Amino acid sequence: GLIALGAGGIKPLVASFVGDQFDSASKHLAKPVFDAFYWIINFGSFFASLLAPMFLRHFGAAVAFGIPGALMLAATFVLWLGRHRYVMVPPSPPDPDAFTRVVRTALLAQAPGQARPGLWLAGAGVLAALAALAMAPSLGFVIALCLAIVALIGGVGGGAWLQLERSRGRHADAAVDGARNVLRVLVIFALTTPFFSLFDQKASTWVLQGNAMAAPDWFHPAQMQALNPLLVMLLIPFNNLVLFPLLRRRGVEPTALRKMTMGIAFAGLAWIVVGGYQLLLDGGQALSIVWQVLPYLLLTFGEVLVSATGPEFAYSQAPASMKGVMMSFWYLATTIGNLWVLIANAAVRDEAVTGHIASTGLSVDAFQMFFFAAFALLAALAFGAYARRYREVDNYRAA
Known part of the structure; x- marks a missing residue:
């Protein structure tokens, strides 16, 4: 409960705070800074994924929990020391046109x-x-x-x-138009929820699949999780320094909505791959856990296109009085994405559903993997169609 309360207080507000450091004259710098922000998050995640299990194994839970707690306290103190170095946008006063x-x-x-x-x-x-x-x-x-x-x-x-x-x-007309834009952005967020359905299962469904794959005795399948933040740290600079400039030279502008459309589609491709692996495992064929590198690469590429792009897009589209709230809706998309997983897992416990799955010749695991892949690919089509009609606005504060 305390972790959820803290994360709910930090996530939407820190992303808004990052955006507040830029105005309409410097907004071109916001995109790489939001990417750097996401890169740094994964920098911490990578070392935590590697070191926390070692601390737990060698020093016990008190040390494994205590070290990140102490680091968070130190980070809070450092932020407080630098509080006068930041742009501090005051909360919006009560607005009759809110x-x-x-x-x-x-x-x-x-x-x-x-x-x-x-x-x-x-x-x-x-x-x-x-x-x-x-x-x-x-x-x-x-x-x-x-x-x-x-x-x-x-x-x-x-x-x-x-x-x-x-x-x-x-x-005021501007307030009505702003409200309409907020509602249109919420549709964008709703269409990203299938991506989060797929992405968050890498820590559950994919680990369970890894348990059935061949791996060295010293290696635990859950340690594959460290591959995700490592790939994020590699793909973000690759995209910004190589891929996106190449696309621009070819006349294709990688807008936020185009990136997110492709990101959802790549997540669907990753799940087609793991579904194929599951068919082989169900047929008795031995597979090395190294094969999971490919779906991790596809899923992580989708992640940097969706999760690293979404916060900056949400900030730019939100009216001044709605920055934090809009960010909270963005992170709510993760919750709703996991809701679809909960519903799907509850459904497969029904005998009628499992009987239908059995008639397809697929195991429950394989069926669910292909189901989620189709879910994401259909969402990518819907997202792309909606994005073509969406008109982006610029709600950075005036210079």
Whole structure:
């Protein structure tokens, strides 16, 4: 609980704080700095993945937990020492044209001779959220709560979209246009959730597959996790120094949305590969764990295109009063991505579902791997189609 509270307080705010250091004149520097920010995160992850198991094995849990705790305390002190060296954007004052007020006006406003379909949709979302919470005893609290959040955001957001023009005249045109843009960005975030469904399973499903593969006695399959941050540290400079300049010379601009579209697709390809491996393992063929390097490479390439790009995109699209909130929605996409995994895992415990899977000739593991691959590839198609119609805005503060 404390870790979740701390991460929830740090993640959306530190990404917003990074963006606050730039304005419209220096925004071209924000993209490489956000990449560097993600690179540094993986620098820490790489050494933690290698050293934490060693500390645990040789010195016990107190040292393994104590060292990162002490480093976090030291980092907090260093940040405090440098607090006067940063751009400190003050919180926005209460705004009568704030996003939530525009949404509320849109939902509640009446137009002569017109129904209020948006209000009905928002009400349906609230009822669906309550129904999901009521199913907690059968679904489990985590699944029920996540479903309730999805229903609430979908119902209220969709309802506001249907009636947003009704808030025009009661709120400034810029505020209404900003609210519409926030809702459009939330669709972008929703379409990235399949990527996180696939990405976070590298620490679970892929480790379980690694347990069935041949490896040296001294090597634990979970140690393959260190390969991911190592590849991130290699791929980010490769993309910025080699790949993206090459694409620009060929007349292809690697925009944020194009990067994210390809990133989701590469995650799907990675899962096609691990699904192929699972077919071989189910057939009794021995495979070395070294073969997992290929899907790790594909998945990590997708990660740097999605996860390293998303925070800067979210910051640039959010109105000044919505920077932190928009970032929180971006990280909520990870939660929703894991929700789809929870639902899929719950479904395969049903006898009717497992019977259908058996009729395909695939094991449950292989079926789920190909299912998630198809899930991501379809999401990439939908993301690309939506991105073609999306008009990016520039919400960096004025120079």
